[in-house]
Amino acid sequence: xxxxxxxxxxxxxxxxxxLAIWSLATWRQWVDPVLLPSPISTFKALWVGMDGGALxxxxxxxxxxxxxxxxxxxxxxxxxxxxxxxxxxxYRSLEFVIxxxxxxxxxxxxxxxxxxxxxxxxxxISVAAFGAVLVILFNVAYGVMNARKTRLLAAKVMxxxxxxVLFDVMLLESLPQTFVGIxxxxxxxxxxxxxxxxxxxxxxxxxxxxxxxQQLFEMPRMYAAIFAAGVLGYGLNxxxxxxxxxxxxxxxx
Amino acid sequence: xxxxxxxxxxxAADAPSxxxxxxxxxxxxxxxxxxxxxxxxxVIYDNFDLDIPRGxxxxxFGPNGCGxxxxxxxxxxxxxxxxxxxxxxxxxxxxxxxxxxxQNYREALFPWMRAFDNIAYPLKMMKVAPAERRLRTExxxxxxxxxxxxxxxxxxxSGGQQQLVSIMRALVVDPEILFLDEPFSALDYEMTLFMxxxxxxxxxxxxxxxxxxxxxxxxxxxxxxxVLLLSRHPARIADFPKVAVPRPRTDAxxxxxxxxxxxxxxxxxxxxxxxxx
Numbered sequence: 001x002x003x004x005x006x007x008x009x010x011x012x013x014x015x016x017x018x019l020a021i022w023s024l025a026t027w028r029q030w031v032d033p034v035l036l037p038s039p040i041s042t043f044k045a046l047w048v049g050m051d052g053g054a055l056x057x058x059x060x061x062x063x064x065x066x067x068x069x070x071x072x073x074x075x076x077x078x079x080x081x082x083x084x085x086x087x088x089x090x091y092r093s094l095e096f097v098i099x100x101x102x103x104x105x106x107x108x109x110x111x112x113x114x115x116x117x118x119x120x121x122x123x124x125i126s127v128a129a130f131g132a133v134l135v136i137l138f139n140v141a142y143g144v145m146n147a148r149k150t151r152l153l154a155a156k157v158m159x160x161x162x163x164x165v166l167f168d169v170m171l172l173e174s175l176p177q178t179f180v181g182i183x184x185x186x187x188x189x190x191x192x193x194x195x196x197x198x199x200x201x202x203x204x205x206x207x208x209x210x211x212x213x214q215q216l217f218e219m220p221r222m223y224a225a226i227f228a229a230g231v232l233g234y235g236l237n238x239x240x241x242x243x244x245x246x247x248x249x250x251x252x253x
Numbered sequence: 254x255x256x257x258x259x260x261x262x263x264x265a266a267d268a269p270s271x272x273x274x275x276x277x278x279x280x281x282x283x284x285x286x287x288x289x290x291x292x293x294x295x296v297i298y299d300n301f302d303l304d305i306p307r308g309x310x311x312x313x314f315g316p317n318g319c320g321x322x323x324x325x326x327x328x329x330x331x332x333x334x335x336x337x338x339x340x341x342x343x344x345x346x347x348x349x350x351x352x353x354x355x356q357n358y359r360e361a362l363f364p365w366m367r368a369f370d371n372i373a374y375p376l377k378m379m380k381v382a383p384a385e386r387r388l389r390t391e392x393x394x395x396x397x398x399x400x401x402x403x404x405x406x407x408x409x410x411s412g413g414q415q416q417l418v419s420i421m422r423a424l425v426v427d428p429e430i431l432f433l434d435e436p437f438s439a440l441d442y443e444m445t446l447f448m449x450x451x452x453x454x455x456x457x458x459x460x461x462x463x464x465x466x467x468x469x470x471x472x473x474x475x476x477x478x479x480v481l482l483l484s485r486h487p488a489r490i491a492d493f494p495k496v497a498v499p500r501p502r503t504d505a506x507x508x509x510x511x512x513x514x515x516x517x518x519x520x521x522x523x524x525x526x527x528x529x530x
Contacts, residue, residue, distance in 0.1 A: 150360035153331055157353045158422075159378040172365045250364035253408035 037220040045220035046227055049209075055221070058209040059228050062193055065205065066236070069125045069189040073132035074182060081137045081181075085144025085174065086166055102138055106131030106192050110200060124196035131192055132185035139181025143174030176251040179244040186236050194229055206232070280342070282307035282430065282462045283328065288337030290323060297323055299487040301337070305430075310456050310463040312473035314519065315483030315491070316527050321466045324488070325432045328464070329353050341429065349430070352423025356435040358415040362407040362422075369403035372422045379426060393425050397455065413444035417451065424455065430462040438468060449476060457500055470523070474516045475502060482519060484526045492522045 019039055025031050026038040049055025084091040109127050117123040147170045155169045197207025206229045213222035244251060281304035288301040297320040305311055313321045326332035328339055330346045331353070341349045352375075355361035362371050369390060376386040394403065399417060407415050416436060423431055436452075437445045453476060456463055467473040473480055474496055482491040498512050506512050 148360040150355055150357050151363065154353075154355060154361045157329060157331060158375040164378070169363070172363070175365075248365075250406065250408055253364065 034217065034219060037223060041220045042223040042227070045218075046224035049221065049224050050228065055209055055225060055228055058204050058206050058225070059232065061204045062190075062197065062206040062229070062232065065121060065125050065193045065197075066128065066186065066190045066232075069128035069193065070132055070182070070186045072125070072129040073136055073185055073189065076129075077133045077136035077181070077185075078140055078178065081140025081178075082144055082166070082171060082174070084137070085141035086170060088145055091141050091145065098134060098138060098141075102134040106188065107195055110196065114200065119201040123200060124193055124202070127196060128189040128192040132189045135188055136178070136181040136185040139184070140174055140178045143177025143181075144170050146177070147173035175248045176244070179240060179248060179251070183237055183240045186240065187233060190229075190233055190236065280307065281305060282341065284338075284340050285328070286338045288327065288339065289335045290320070290327060290332070291335060296487045298327075298337075301488060303481070303490065305462065305464065306479070307462055308460050309478035310465060310476055311479050311481055312477035313464065313466045313481045313483065314468075314470060314473045314523065315488065316485050316523070317468075319483045319486050320488045321468075321483060322434050324483075325353075325434060325464050325466055329432045350426045350428045352426065352428040352431045354416070354419050354423050354431070354433040354436045356438055358412065358419045358436075358439065359407075361419055362415060364407050367404055367406055368401065368410065368418045371407065371418055372403070372425050375422060375426045390425055393421060396458070397421065397424075399451075411444070412440050413448055416440065416448060420452070420455065424459065424461075428461060430464065433463065433465045435466050435468060437472070445472070452476060453501060470516060470519055471507070474512065474519060475506065480515070480519055482522045482526070485529060491526050492519075494518060 022036075022039050026033060026036060046055070050059065084094065106127055109130060110123070113123045113127045113130075117126055151169055151173060152165055155165045160168060193205070194207035194210075196202065197205030198211040199207075202208045206225055209225040210222055210229070213219070213225055283303075283305035285301065285303040285305075288298050288303075289296075290298040313324060315321055323332055327334050328346075329351060339346070341351075363374065366374065372393070373386045373390040376389060381389070394401075399421070401410075401414055401417065403418075407418065410418070416439075420433075420436070433452075437448050440448060449472060452465075456476075465473070465476060467476075477496050479493055479495050481493055483489070484491045494515060496512075496515050498506055498509055498515075502512075
């Protein structure tokens with residue numbers, strides 16, 4: 001009878017279980033406490049770090065870089081994807097190139113971008129944007145190409161010009177797929193940014209925070225930074241899902 | 254320059270509507286001459302001629318794959334013709350107003366627009382000012398007396414309601430001719446019966462020439478003033494009988510001897526054409 005109400009709490013079960021095992025493992029000292037601090041000390045480090053500490057600053061830095069990379073990628077990829085998707089011939093002729101670079105690990109581009117942009121923020125952001133551009137481009141182009149034929153015909157039969165069909169139909173038809181692209185793009189951008197912050201002469205950012213804490217054996221701080229990165233990744237995905245649900249209300253219906 | 258020679262098929266056009274342009278009702282509305290179409294090697298139409306009378310509802314019926322939908326798609330400009338001429342009162346398609354209702358309403362409506370804006374969209378394409386668009390759409394809705402919440406999005410409506418919205422979208426421009434490609438075949442039987450009544454009502458009120466493709470013989474005969482029976486491809490007119498059963502037709506019509514007779518005749522012609530293969 002009460003199972004319906006209880007089902008709402010199902011997602012918490014995994015979290016509670018994880019915390020329980022973690023607590024037990026540290027309490028019983030199954031794992032070296034240097035490698036795995038207790039949940040309490042980890043969350044204390046997270047709290048202290050985020051509440052005006054260095055971790056909060058690093059968090060904001062990473063958010064900033066990821067956001068800039070995603071915005072740049074979207075500004076380039078969305079219009080380009082629409083143009084490519086609107087002309088299937090054009091897309092087919094560039095498909096291999098796009099697919100090839102989409103499959104190339106973005107991290108492999110670091111040395112090249114270091115030469116181009118130096119060791120500053122530009123390199124981190126541009127490598128992340130490079131990866132995200134191709135993911136978003138690919139999705140937007142497919143969204144446009146897979147616009148329902150009937151819908152295009154319907155617009156045509158009502159007297160819509162080619163340009164009108166593009167803006168009134170294809171663009172809106174591609175939005176659900178565009179959001180898939182942006183969500184994948186932002187995830188990829190975050191991965192690239194965090195890696196870049198670890199190794200590309202960075203002084204701040206979550207990647208730097210994780211790496212530095214590990215170097216100094218400040219394990220609670222390291223786990224705290226990992227959690228912060230997790231929260232950020234999950235939050236970004238959720239944010240775009242909510243935006244999509246608000247603006248692309250017809251998605252999947 | 255006259256559009257076509259005197260029509261053989263539109264002689265006795267007793268227009269069903271008081272709105273029908275009585276003066277012109279004796280001339281055929283659509284004249285098709287020398288229409289040819291092939292898909293790869295299959296010749297679908299070869300030098301095909303047809304006159305569609307004004308103000309009548311024509312059902313197109315025939316064997317599977319004979320080119321029923323292709324015919325209306327060519328008339329409506331969705332499929333290019335290989336050869337031939339299609340004129341509407343001597344005018345070309347781009348000079349007239351027409352409506353088209355797709356079988357797949359789910360994919361034909363715009364899910365990002367509310368039903369009302371879907372219906373008004375063709376007026377936007379005709380560059381009608383927003384205020385007048387609103388007015389004309391409201392007028393159409395109240396004229397049809399259809400009780401629907403048009404603030405809903407299409408995906409919030411039932412299949413029949415969505416198809417009603419599609420039909421209203423096709424009617425909002427005051428079309429001279431309306432094409433319907435199996436409009437009810439994606440609906441359940443109950444909804445199909447309801448929609449037949451709605452379409453008949455719309456037809457009787459507007460007097461618009463309608464061309465309906467149907468794969469259901471009963472429906473084709475029930476709704477039609479004439480049934481265009483096509484042969485297997487290359488399609489010829491196997492027969493083009495008149496359905497002289499008075500409107501409004503009701504459930505009782507289905508057992509009317511006249512109706513039953515025409516339906517049986519159409520079935521005969523159909524069977525003959527199917528066996529001819």
